Amino acid sequence: MNRINLICLGVKDMACSLKFYRALGFKTYETTDAPPIVFFDTQGTKLELFPLESLAKDINEQHPPALSTGGFGGITLAINMKSVDEVDQFFALVEQQGGKIVKPPAKPATWDGYSGYFSDPDGYYWEVAYGKNWRFDENNMLIID
Structure with a gap:
């Protein structure tokens, strides 16, 4: 098992982020402007955008990780x-x-x-x-x- 299939970025404004990545040339089959989730085809892996708060709840619904207030996440x-x-x-x-x-x-x-x-x-x-x-x-x- 030596692969990464998806890289998921939690985003605050789906419409804004989707527009930005589309404009940079990232390809997606998504046709709406603010879907609940979006996947971009890239060479070698897929890039995923997912609402940040939903991503935190997906990790742990009862005790989601604290959302970053800025800075460098490493x-x-x-x-x-x-x-x-x-x-x-x-x-x-x-x-x-x-x-x-x-x-x-x-x-x-x-x-x-x-x-x-x-x-x-x-x-x-x-x-x-x-x-x-x-x-x-x-x-x-x-x-x-």
Whole structure:
């Protein structure tokens, strides 16, 4: 068992989050604007949006975990690109769609690549990165040897 089938993000405003991710190019079969749950097809796994309070109750209905009041939750998501231009184009799209650029793309001092961070409407952090030595398989999955 070496797989992750779903990554679920608890969201405060389904319509806002769904619109944001659709505008970034995430594909879904969902046709309504504010469904109770939505799944996006991505290469390798699915991204799920689920109302935050409902997610907490799904974990434990009688004693749901406390909802975060902000700050960093210790998790990031990542999109790996095949060029510096793809990184820059994606950041332009994120900004155009109302995403918050947290760290503009640049060459990091610690590795030979190009990356930056943005946050979505619910404050989830995403890294968008390119590495000149990265390889991808036939499904566009990053190969890490």
